[in-house]
Amino acid sequence: xxxxxxxxxxxxxxxxxxxxxxxxxxxxxxxxxxxxxxxxxxxxxxxxxxxxxxxxxxxxxxxxxxxxxxxxxxxxxxxxxxxxxxxxxxxxxxxxxxxxxxxxxxxxxxxxxxxxxxxxxxxxxxxxxxxxxxxxxxxxxxxxxxxxxxxxxxxxxxxxxxxxxxxxxxxxxxxxxxxxxxxxxxxxxxxxxxxxxxxxx
Amino acid sequence: xxxxxxxxxxxxxxxxxxxxxxxxxxxxxxxxxxxxxxxxxxxxxxxxxxxxxxxxxxxxxxxxxxxxxxxxxxxxxxxxxxxxxxxxxxxxxxxxxxxxxxxxxxxxxxxxxxxxxxxxxxxxxxxxxxxxxxxxxxxxxxxx
Numbered sequence: 623x624x625x626x627x628x629x630x631x632x633x634x635x636x637x638x639x640x641x642x643x644x645x646x647x648x649x650x651x652x653x654x655x656x657x658x659x660x661x662x663x664x665x666x667x668x669x670x671x672x673x674x675x676x677x678x679x680x681x682x683x684x685x686x687x688x689x690x691x692x693x694x695x696x697x698x699x700x701x702x703x704x705x706x707x708x709x710x711x712x713x714x715x716x717x718x719x720x721x722x723x724x725x726x727x728x729x730x731x732x733x734x735x736x737x738x739x740x741x742x743x744x745x746x747x748x749x750x751x752x753x754x755x756x757x758x759x760x761x762x763x764x765x766x767x768x769x770x771x772x773x774x775x776x777x778x779x780x781x782x783x784x785x786x787x788x789x790x791x792x793x794x795x796x797x798x799x800x801x802x803x804x805x806x807x808x809x810x811x812x813x814x815x816x817x818x819x820x821x822x823x
Numbered sequence: 824x825x826x827x828x829x830x831x832x833x834x835x836x837x838x839x840x841x842x843x844x845x846x847x848x849x850x851x852x853x854x855x856x857x858x859x860x861x862x863x864x865x866x867x868x869x870x871x872x873x874x875x876x877x878x879x880x881x882x883x884x885x886x887x888x889x890x891x892x893x894x895x896x897x898x899x900x901x902x903x904x905x906x907x908x909x910x911x912x913x914x915x916x917x918x919x920x921x922x923x924x925x926x927x928x929x930x931x932x933x934x935x936x937x938x939x940x941x942x943x944x945x946x947x948x949x950x951x952x953x954x955x956x957x958x959x960x961x962x963x964x965x966x967x
Contacts, residue, residue: 623911624839628828638858646853649846650862658868664829668839668868669846695831697839699872706908706922708879725871767922814922821918 623707626671626695627664631655635679635688648676648692656696658725660803662775665700666726699726701770701806708767708818711760714748721766721808728805731768735809737816751816758820765818768808776801833903836881836911837889843869843876880913883949892946899931899939913947914940 633655639647649670656667672695679688701707709729712722718732733740739752743759751758760766778801810816834842847869850861876882889910896906901924908923917936920943921927927936 623836624834625830626832626834627826628831630825630827641855642858643853646850650850653865654862657862657865659864661826664826668872669843669865671842693827697834697842698829700830702904705904706912708912724875725868769922812922814918822916 623699623701623705624668625665625698625700627661627667627698628674628693628695630691630693633690633692635690637686637688640688644676644679645673648673648690648694652692652694652696660775661698662777662803665698666804668697668699668725671695671697700773703770703772705770706767706815707770707808708765711762711764711766713762714742714760716742719749719760719766719810721768728802729768729808730805731808731810735771735807735811737811751820753820758817760817766810767815767818767821768810769812769815770806771809772807774805774807776803776805778803833907835889835907836876836879837884839872840876840881843873879911880947880949881911884910884947888947892943895942895946896939899935909943910947913943913949915944916940 631652633648633651635647635651639650642650652670657669658667660666673692674695675693677691679690681688707723709721709723712720712727714720716733718730718736720727721729721731723729733742733749736749737751737753741750741752742748743750746759748762749760751760814821892910893906896909901909905924909920912919912923914920914923917940920936920939924930
């Protein structure tokens with residue numbers, strides 16, 4: 623579920639940070655810059671793991687900040703394809719089921735990856751697994767075990783997004799896609815997958 | 824910013840949990856009055872990850888237990904990711920164990936499943952499933 627990524631970056635330490643220990647000041651700045659952010663093709667950054675190397679601080683003309691080149695490792699959330707994870711059901715709709723881990727919400731189980739003979743109950747807005755004669759409801763907030771099938775990265779930086787034809791509005795939010803930068807497509811098709819209660823746990 | 828290597832090592836949930844706790848303690852110990860506050864984004868992700876991990880099996884694990892588990896599984900040729908999943912999910916039943924081990928039937932005998940489950944239950948003890956484990960043992964005894 624979690625792994626390490628090795629990175630190199632120039633970190634800016636403001637003068638107020640000079641009173642801290644150097645390692646702590648660097649750690650704080652790296653966490654400020656990376657924690658809870660998605661890096662393209664890397665994953666969701668959680669926190670700094672360790673510093674491998676840090677240069678001396680450089681101070682530029684007209685700027686009181688110290689710039690340090692740092693070699694460090696980050697803890698990254700990026701489950702491998704095929705990994706089994708448990709989460710909670712956040713919402714259900716016709717398309718499938720959304721799952722959350724608390725710190726990561728962009729997990730989707732499309733309807734064709736649900737258990738065989740699953741039906742959407744429109745009255746209660748939940749999916750139901752018809753197992754033999756039994757109706758197994760997938761209620762919200764229930765703990766669910768699922769397998770990662772694929773991952774998608776989507777570059778949300780404004781510069782590379784293609785301009786929509788004929789749309790020229792100064793309202794930037796209208797242009798911005800609602801797509802998540804990093805999302806997982808998962809399945810619960812198979813023995814042992816789905817709500818924990820189905821499998822007697 | 825330069826990404827030198829992604830996925831340079833895999834971490835178990837337990838390692839992440841202890842790292843976050845260590846970092847928090849260190850941060851508090853090194854706190855200097857008048858410097859910038861802890862970044863909001865770090866606090867958010869730290870809180871949420873810790874909440875998730877506290878509810879997962881790794882909350883009661885320790886370094887010794889994990890070493891013990893690794894030693895106990897030495898005889899089985901498990902892949903690293905399989906061991907990692909066993910650690911993170913702590914399977915309690917056969918169906919859970921088969922989920923994280925690929926092609927179980929071809930690689931292992933059927934009674935290996937029981938053995939692995941008892942290794943896991945022994946190496947990574949938890950209070951909340953004591954009843955279950957005891958119940959399971961009784962069943963085995965009766966069958967014998």
